[in-house]
Amino acid sequence: MFAAPVVVRSAAAQVADKIVAAIQSGRIKRHERLPPERELAKQLQVSRPTLREAFAALELAGVLESHQGRGSVVVAAPSQVANWGIEVLPTQVFEARLAIEPHLAELAAAKRYPEDIAHLREAGADLDEEYERTGAYRSDLAVHRAIARAARNPVLADALESALKYTESSRWTDLRAQALAEPRAREGHVDEVRRVIEHIAAGEGVEAASVWRAHLTYYRDEMLDGLKKESDRKPAGTTGSAS
Amino acid sequence: MFAAPVVVRSAAAQVADKIVAAIQSGRIKRHERLPPERELAKQLQVSRPTLREAFAALELAGVLESHQGRGSVVVAAPSQVANWGIEVLPTQVFEARLAIEPHLAELAAAKRYPEDIAHLREAGADLDEEYERTGAYRSDLAVHRAIARAARNPVLADALESALKYTESSRWTDLRAQALAEPRAREGHVDEVRRVIEHIAAGEGVEAASVWRAHLTYYRDEMLDGLKKESDRKPAGTTGSAS
DNA sequence: ACGCTCACATTGGCCAGGCCACCTGTCAAG
DNA sequence: CTTGACAGGTGGCCTGGCCAATGTGAGCGT
Numbered sequence: 001m002f003a004a005p006v007v008v009r010s011a012a013a014q015v016a017d018k019i020v021a022a023i024q025s026g027r028i029k030r031h032e033r034l035p036p037e038r039e040l041a042k043q044l045q046v047s048r049p050t051l052r053e054a055f056a057a058l059e060l061a062g063v064l065e066s067h068q069g070r071g072s073v074v075v076a077a078p079s080q081v082a083n084w085g086i087e088v089l090p091t092q093v094f095e096a097r098l099a100i101e102p103h104l105a106e107l108a109a110a111k112r113y114p115e116d117i118a119h120l121r122e123a124g125a126d127l128d129e130e131y132e133r134t135g136a137y138r139s140d141l142a143v144h145r146a147i148a149r150a151a152r153n154p155v156l157a158d159a160l161e162s163a164l165k166y167t168e169s170s171r172w173t174d175l176r177a178q179a180l181a182e183p184r185a186r187e188g189h190v191d192e193v194r195r196v197i198e199h200i201a202a203g204e205g206v207e208a209a210s211v212w213r214a215h216l217t218y219y220r221d222e223m224l225d226g227l228k229k230e231s232d233r234k235p236a237g238t239t240g241s242a243s
Numbered sequence: 244m245f246a247a248p249v250v251v252r253s254a255a256a257q258v259a260d261k262i263v264a265a266i267q268s269g270r271i272k273r274h275e276r277l278p279p280e281r282e283l284a285k286q287l288q289v290s291r292p293t294l295r296e297a298f299a300a301l302e303l304a305g306v307l308e309s310h311q312g313r314g315s316v317v318v319a320a321p322s323q324v325a326n327w328g329i330e331v332l333p334t335q336v337f338e339a340r341l342a343i344e345p346h347l348a349e350l351a352a353a354k355r356y357p358e359d360i361a362h363l364r365e366a367g368a369d370l371d372e373e374y375e376r377t378g379a380y381r382s383d384l385a386v387h388r389a390i391a392r393a394a395r396n397p398v399l400a401d402a403l404e405s406a407l408k409y410t411e412s413s414r415w416t417d418l419r420a421q422a423l424a425e426p427r428a429r430e431g432h433v434d435e436v437r438r439v440i441e442h443i444a445a446g447e448g449v450e451a452a453s454v455w456r457a458h459l460t461y462y463r464d465e466m467l468d469g470l471k472k473e474s475d476r477k478p479a480g481t482t483g484s485a486s
Numbered sequence: 487a488c489g490c491t492c493a494c495a496t497t498g499g500c501c502a503g504g505c506c507a508c509c510t511g512t513c514a515a516g
Numbered sequence: 517c518t519t520g521a522c523a524g525g526t527g528g529c530c531t532g533g534c535c536a537a538t539g540t541g542a543g544c545g546t
Contacts, residue, residue: 008311010528012299036497047530049292052499056255056296057303062408068498069538079388080404083397096398099346107338145322154326155339155409159402161323165305166398253499279526290501295528311527312509491544499536507528516519 011046012053018044019058020081023074034064034072088166090175090227094220096163100156101144101216102209105196108150109205116150117201124197131190135183139176141167143193147212150200179222189215254289255296261287262301263324266317277307277315331409333418333470337463339406343399344387344459345452348439351393352448359393360444367440374433378426382419384410386436390455393443422465432458 009017022028034040041051055072058064063081066072108116123146130137141164148157166172180186192215199208252260265271277283284294298315301307306324309315351359366389373380384407391400409415423429435458442451 010299012528013303016303038497049295049531050529052292053296053299055498056253057300060256060259060300061303066498067538068536069496071497071538079391080408082392083401086397088397092396092398095346095350095396096402099399100342100402103338103342149322149325153335153338154329154331155335155402155406156342158326158405159339159343159398162401163398165323255499281526292502293500296500298527309527310509311507312525314509314526487546489544489546491542493540493542495538495540497536497538499534501532501534503531505528505530507526509526510524512522512524514519514521516517 011050012057015044015046015051015054016057017085019054020063020084023063023076023081024078024084026078028074030074030077032074034074036071090166090172090223093163093166094216094223096159098213098216098220100160100163101147102213104148104151104153104156104160105200105208105212106205107153107156108147109200109203109208111150111152112201112203113150113152116146116152120146120150120197120200122146124193127190127193131186136180136186137190140189140193143197147196147200175223175226178226179219182222188218192218253296254293255300258287258289258294258297259300260328262297263306263327266306266319266324267321267327269321271317273317273320275317277317279314333409333415333466336406336409337459337466339402341456341459341463343403343406344390345456347391347394347396347399347403348443348451348455349448350396350399351390352443352446352451354393354395355444355446356393356395359389359395363389363393363440363443365389367436370433370436374429379423379429380433383432383436386440390439390443418466418469421469422462425465431461435461 019028019034028034035043037048037051037055041048044051055064055066059066063074063076064072065075108120120143123142127137127140127143144160144164148160151157167176180189192211196208196211196215199205199211262271262277271277278286280291280294280298284291287294298307298309302309304319306317306319307315308318351363363386366385370380370383370386387403387407391403394400410419423432435454439451439454439458442448442454
């Protein structure tokens, strides 16, 4: 019992949550002015500094805008915060990566900035070296990121990063380690990485995208197999994690 | 002269910038502990509440993590903040949208939740109605967003939103208005919107993606034409915008 | 009657100082 | 060796205040 520990959420974070929720639900509309800080603080029963922490966070996130003497207004549409706090499933992570990463490989092949290619080759060499030396490797994330960098598209690079964020949970790394336990799978992966790098360096965008798509597809299937086996062993999920 | 007005950046925002810059440059590494708030505030010559505003913002953004009695640690990798504050070009916005949106259409066709289809049809009907009534339309963003929602993938939906954010500048809306000045172009767009909705509703993912890709490609070419004409008229760009 | 100026209320930006709660390492008692 | 109390360090939060930018309306002159 008490499997789920108490998640402490700071007062400022709770205030931010409330404001976001109000925007999501449409209670506060876009370009609408919020009550003055002093008043809102009184309404929410927090001090002004606490409220200001929440405001500062939302301002950096592009949700609010505050101006001295004028007040604070909402600048984000509900759609922009619609997915905040939604849980992301492993299959959704792969959906996103399959949408983004082959395209990144294609863009990288189209642009081919010398320093990016060098950086990419370096990441590939590191992976090769690790594989030759130890017969295994921990992850090829560096290559994925190098491709994103070579694509020179900040919007897609950010999107990839937000997908990769989910691959850092202990749950995900466990599954990955399990998926990479098969020596044959590893060899195939390393080979795909080599090929995608050469395709990009040669400017063969379509081929690079194709290899990369296949790479991700294999990887996905191996991971989801692990997920399936796990749920077979333990039908009732008891893994809980928060953030 | 003095074309660029002084952009007032709050002290808290500047502190956040400094910390992000330190992570980008590798001066602070991942999982490294930061100095205590009181000390860091002294170093940066700001008060603790101001520093705390910056911390709150970075915590919401997933860069820091603070725990009572333990201190604050960096949890973001440099790659995760690498693209912060980078200017995004119109061509990059289209690169990203072309990567994401056809895939979203395909996912929407694969999932086909009834309420999402209804919502999508509604957005399409609104556009139709506006077009029939006025012979023009302001934007079909609602349809794009409805497709994103129907795809049920928060990672991709967020990515699309961050790309669409750039389409809200006055500069972009001007270009769009100009691109949509051709009645023939509008008719084609409305027709594509109708078709993509029907393909999605019918579960024809490949076709939906294909139509949507064509739609975006036409749109991109019209917009970038407008951009080109504009730069022909006025070779030296004097448009400046900040933030 | 119209336009202009300027004082003032409003509102966010920032600070000082303080109290409390929590975590961690230490050290003595069992 | 284990257990528990304890103290120092640290973040969480508050009160109260001053300053600076903004917008407004009264009062002025024309």
